[in-house]
Amino acid sequence: xxxxxxxxxxxxxxxxxxxxxxxxxxxxxxxxxxxxxxxxxxxxxxxxxxxxxxxxxxxxxxxxxxxxxxxxxxxxxxxxxxxxxxxxxxxxxxxxxxxxxxxxxxxxxxxxxxxxxxxxxxxxxxxxxxxxxxxxxxxxxxxxxxxxxxxxxxxxxxxxxxxxxxxxxxxxxxxxxxxxxxxxxxxxxxxxxxxxxxxxxxxxxxxxxxxxxxxxxxxxxxxxxxxxxxxxxxxxxxxxxxxxxxxxxxxxxxxxxxxxxxxxxxxxxxxxxxxxxxxxxxxxxxxxxxxxxxxxxxxxxxxxxxxxxxxxxxxxxxxxxxxxxxxxxxxxxxxxxxxxxxxxxxxxxxxxxxxxxxxxx
Amino acid sequence: xxxxxxxxxxxxxxxxxxxxxxxxxxxxxxxxxxxxxxxxxxxxxxxxxxxxxxxxxxxxxxxxxxxxxxxxxxxxxxxxxxxxxxxxxxxxxxxxxxxxxxxxxxxxxxxxxxxxxxxxxxxxxxxxxxxxxxxxxxxxxxxxxxxxxxxxxxxxxxxxxxxxxxxxxxxxxxxxxxxxxxxxxxxxxxxxxxxxxxxxxxxxxxxxxxxxxxxxxxxxxxxxxxxxxxxxxxxxxxxxxxxxxxxxxxxxxxxxxxxxxxxxxxxxxxxxxxxxxxxxxxxxxxxxxxxxxxxxxxxxxxxxxxxxxxxxxxxxxxxxxxxxxxxxxxxxxxxxxxxxxxxxxxxxxxxxxxxxxxxxx
Numbered sequence: 105x106x107x108x109x110x111x112x113x114x115x116x117x118x119x120x121x122x123x124x125x126x127x128x129x130x131x132x133x134x135x136x137x138x139x140x141x142x143x144x145x146x147x148x149x150x151x152x153x154x155x156x157x158x159x160x161x162x163x164x165x166x167x168x169x170x171x172x173x174x175x176x177x178x179x180x181x182x183x184x185x186x187x188x189x190x191x192x193x194x195x196x197x198x199x200x201x202x203x204x205x206x207x208x209x210x211x212x213x214x215x216x217x218x219x220x221x222x223x224x225x226x227x228x229x230x231x232x233x234x235x236x237x238x239x240x241x242x243x244x245x246x247x248x249x250x251x252x253x254x255x256x257x258x259x260x261x262x263x264x265x266x267x268x269x270x271x272x273x274x275x276x277x278x279x280x281x282x283x284x285x286x287x288x289x290x291x292x293x294x295x296x297x298x299x300x301x302x303x304x305x306x307x308x309x310x311x312x313x314x315x316x317x318x319x320x321x322x323x324x325x326x327x328x329x330x331x332x333x334x335x336x337x338x339x340x341x342x343x344x345x346x347x348x349x350x351x352x353x354x355x356x357x358x359x360x361x362x363x364x365x366x367x368x369x370x371x372x373x374x375x376x377x378x379x380x381x382x383x384x385x386x387x388x389x390x391x392x393x394x395x396x397x398x399x400x401x402x403x404x405x406x407x408x409x410x411x412x413x414x415x416x417x418x419x420x421x422x423x424x425x426x427x428x429x430x431x432x433x434x435x436x437x438x439x440x441x442x443x444x445x446x447x448x449x450x451x452x453x454x455x456x457x458x459x460x461x462x463x464x465x
Numbered sequence: 466x467x468x469x470x471x472x473x474x475x476x477x478x479x480x481x482x483x484x485x486x487x488x489x490x491x492x493x494x495x496x497x498x499x500x501x502x503x504x505x506x507x508x509x510x511x512x513x514x515x516x517x518x519x520x521x522x523x524x525x526x527x528x529x530x531x532x533x534x535x536x537x538x539x540x541x542x543x544x545x546x547x548x549x550x551x552x553x554x555x556x557x558x559x560x561x562x563x564x565x566x567x568x569x570x571x572x573x574x575x576x577x578x579x580x581x582x583x584x585x586x587x588x589x590x591x592x593x594x595x596x597x598x599x600x601x602x603x604x605x606x607x608x609x610x611x612x613x614x615x616x617x618x619x620x621x622x623x624x625x626x627x628x629x630x631x632x633x634x635x636x637x638x639x640x641x642x643x644x645x646x647x648x649x650x651x652x653x654x655x656x657x658x659x660x661x662x663x664x665x666x667x668x669x670x671x672x673x674x675x676x677x678x679x680x681x682x683x684x685x686x687x688x689x690x691x692x693x694x695x696x697x698x699x700x701x702x703x704x705x706x707x708x709x710x711x712x713x714x715x716x717x718x719x720x721x722x723x724x725x726x727x728x729x730x731x732x733x734x735x736x737x738x739x740x741x742x743x744x745x746x747x748x749x750x751x752x753x754x755x756x757x758x759x760x761x762x763x764x765x766x767x768x769x770x771x772x773x774x775x776x777x778x779x780x781x782x783x784x785x786x787x788x789x790x791x792x793x794x795x796x797x798x799x800x801x802x803x804x805x806x807x808x809x810x811x812x813x814x815x816x817x818x819x820x821x822x823x824x825x826x
Contacts (some may be wrong), residue, residue: 126676144785144792149772172759180762180780188776398533401541411510415549419541423533424505430791431505 106130108287108314110346115454118338118365121455124315124346126170126194126244127285128184131159133346133367133449136358136444137194142167143187144447146375147433148441150189156410157445160192160244162370165237166201170220170228174240194370196350197234197276197291200252211251213268231275235288239281243316248276250291254294254321255329262295265352269293269319270307277311287314289348295320298336306342315346318366321353333359338365346412355447357385359461361444372373374440379433382423383441386463392436397422410442411435467491468529469648469675471707479699479726482816485676486708487605489545490648492727494707495812497719498555498803500736503528505547508794509734509802510722511550516797517771518806521553523731526598530588531581535601541594543603555606555731557711558595558652560639561613561680572612574629592636596649603655604786606676611652614718616690623656630654630680631668640673643711648675650709655683657690661699666701669672676707683712692721699726709790716745716808720822723812738796742786745804747824753797758783771803772796796812 106125110133113121124131132271138145138153141164145153151163163183169335182187183193196254198454202209202218209218215230252267253262272288280288290308294300308316319338321330330352338347348368349361358369374384381393390397391402408414412421412435424432447463454461467486471494474482485492497774499506499514502525506514513523524544530534541547544554563570563579570579576591595610614623634651641649651669655661669677679698682691691713709729710722719730729810735745742754746766751758753765761779769775773782773796785793808824815822 108774140786142782142788142790144790147795149792149795156604171788172780176760178779179760180778186778186781327719399537399540417539417541417547419533420504420547420549423503427532429503429505430508431510433791434508434510434795439729 105408106285108285110315110344112344114400115459116458117363119362119450119451120365121369124192125285126192126287127157127283128190128398130450131192131368132452134362135447136449137162137368138368138441139164139370139372140187140189140443141146141372142171143183145377145437145441147169147379147437148375150187152438153189153308153441154191156442157449158441160194161189163187163193163195164196164201165198165234165240166229167242168241169198169229173270174237174418178240178242179234183247184242187350192244193241195238195241195243195247196250196318197247198237199234199249200351202229203252213248213271220283230281231272234370235276236278238273244286245278246286246288247317248273248288248292248313250288252291252323253295255295255320255325257295259295259297259300262293262297262300266293266300268306270304273308273311277313277409278309289313289315289317289346291317291319291350292337293320296325296333297340299460301333301337302340305337309342315348316341317348319350321349321359321456322353325446327357327360330357332365334361334366339465355392355434355444358447358462359451362455374444375437378436378440379387382440383421383436384440390420392418392425394422403441404439408439408442408446410439412439469646471705473705477816477819478724480723480812480816481726481728481814482574482708483551486646487553488647489493489551489605490642492553492729493809495719495723495809496520496729497809498523498729498731499770499802500525500731500733501548501804502733503532503549504544506798507741507796509736511548512549513799515552515592517803518810519802520550521555522550524548524554524556524604525562526556526559526595526602527590528613529556529602530559530590530598531583535598539601539603545603547686553605553795554602554609556599557603557612559590559598560595560610560756561712563590564613574632576610576633582672591641592633596640603767605647607641607647607649608678609634609649609651609674609752611654611680613684613732614656614685616652616656616681616684618656619660620656620661621662622625622794623654623658623776627656627661627665629653631665634669634672650676650678650697650707651712652660652676652678652683653698653702655698657686657694658761662694663701666698670703674706676709677702678711680708680711682710683714683718688718688721691718697727716805718762719808720812720824724822730807733741735805736798739797739799739801742793742797743755743801744782744797753779753782754785756796765800766804769803770798771800773800
């Protein structure tokens with residue numbers, strides 16, 4: 105069994121490429137992780153996800169703990185077996201989702217008490233329970249339970265929130281069951297305040313996680329503010345550990361974040377927008393529902409290897425998305441994930457060749 | 466280019482196996498044709514449909530003429546190219562669908578005037594236009610435009626309806642553009658009246674189609690009455706031409722119809738019921754939504770080669786169908802089509818080995 109290990113391969117300015125070894129295989133970084141919320145990257149077979157160049161996918165603790173349940177998945181042999189994905193899986197802590205339940209949750213020092221959005225049943229998520237759930241799922245990379253500081257937040261609010269996350273990070277780490285090739289990442293908070301970001305990083309690196317996420321960004325602050333935090337925050341984290349920017353993002357977000365030293369990303373954009381008819385292309389994003397595509401016999405992209413581009417015209421995608429045929433979602437999703445993975449591959453090549461990014465930004 | 470040709474291979478009592486050669490490849494009979502209503506066998510890639518052993522799929526003239534439009538598909542290179550299916554395609558005439566619009570249509574000698582269920586726009590479907598549309602689509606097998614006699618119908622109603630269908634069959638044939646390897650099938654009507662079925666068959670065989678369908682069954686009369694018609698009707702048709710029972714059916718319908726001399730079938734049951742959570746298995750149909758499957762780690766069927774059975778547990782299918790994940794529809798549909806094609810394959814083997822059917826009836 106491989107140990108969990110991050111090998112830094114090449115750097116260009118602040119951008120870096122690397123390889124993460126895990127119990128479930130390795131991950132080329134910078135990496136984009138498609139989101140498999142409830143045990144499926146929507147409208148995709150796992151083999152198809154893999155074929156796009158995706159090394160790792162993400163699962164959502166909040167959704168999986170409610171349905172089908174963490175103990176159930178454990179009894180069925182773990183999440184990898186359940187969803188037929190043998191590669192690495194990262195699970196979030198559930199914190200972000202339960203915080204979003206606004207009226208349905210109560211935050212205390214102990215954790216978050218909340219009601220299910222499905223049936224109103226009462227649940228409690230704590231650093232210990234979140235870590236236990238992720239262990240039951242068999243996650244390759246477990247995330248510490250944190251409070252995602254909302255935007256905007258005053259310095260005092262961001263400070264209190266960050267300090268709570270630091271205490272929760274410690275409790276998460278204590279609850280983590282070490283297994284060879286598995287990892288737990290801490291999550292930096294601190295809002296848009298450099299001093300708090302630095303303090304958060306200090307707290308977390310003292311705990312000594314296998315990797316670190318930057319949390320509390322991509323929550324409505326906009327790309328400029330996000331980049332301004334990323335101008336300094338990654339450097340507070342140890343160089344020899346992977347850095348993961350949670351919930352990001354659009355291609356231009358990813359490019360700018362890689363330029364600022366980020367190694368890992370996850371986002372629902374390629375899958376969700378694909379189902380809604382948005383296709384990413386090197387000429388920019390297009391909405392395939394637009395009537396100008398009804399008679400367009402050309403593929404989305406001439407040189408894309410995905411089946412949507414190899415086997416079908418824009419006219420077919422237009423038709424199937426418009427009438428709501430499932431194959432429309434299947435093809436659009438596949439294309440978008442392929443687009444994101446090809447982007448990551450180009451990004452890695454550019455870094456290794458020491459070239460500045462000149463695409464999509 | 467292959468000529469359109471039906472080779473009768475083996476018979477066992479009234480059951481028969483054969484091979485149909487077409488411009489787009491050959492079809493083993495008895496054959497089951499998955500339904501690709503609007504340019505997609507729902508929730509399936511064409512390669513996956515092919516991999517189940519499906520030689521031919523069906524497209525619906527009514528749906529395709531409205532969206533995306535027959536002239537448009539022709540301009541885009543025809544239905545085969547549009548939907549990425551290089552094998553044979555049979556299209557219905559649109560007659561059955563427009564008749565079902567009840568309040569929205571008017572039948573005259575000329576044809577059927579109707580309003581679109583989508584936007585209320587006015588259209589006219591005639592034997593000539595239906596045949597033209599199917600030619601524009603590039604259908605391998607074009608169906609004559611007929612009136613599907615409803616059930617129940619008096620002798621007089623069934624007679625008038627059948628006679629109209631015979632006149633429309635003649636007009637359909639006159640409008641048919643002959644191409645090597647392509648075919649047009651006439652449709653027998655006559656309700657449950659043997660004398661009318663015989664007259665209909667005489668009318669159609671005089672026109673001399675490449676194959677014949679038996680229409681007006683599976684319209685609510687029940688299996689007993691359907692079988693009682695099939696006890697005599699197929700023998701009215703020429704032995705050396707394929708016989709197609711439209712819109713049928715459940716496995717037991719198919720088995721009983723093959724025993725009565727039918728060669729081809731189409732039905733939405735495997736696809737539609739799959740999306741609704743019904744799985745066909747050799748132990749009978751099961752509803753995967755039933756809570757008893759929540760913890761069931763066994764596959765739907767141990768020896769089924771489809772990905773739902775090879776890669777996933779009933780618990781996963783239960784979960785994904787219940788929460789509405791698209792992969793649930795993708796897997797259940799694949800399994801059901803595989804089940805139907807494996808049934809057809811077993812049926813063909815039994816006939817060729819001269820064995821009576823001892824399964825699923």
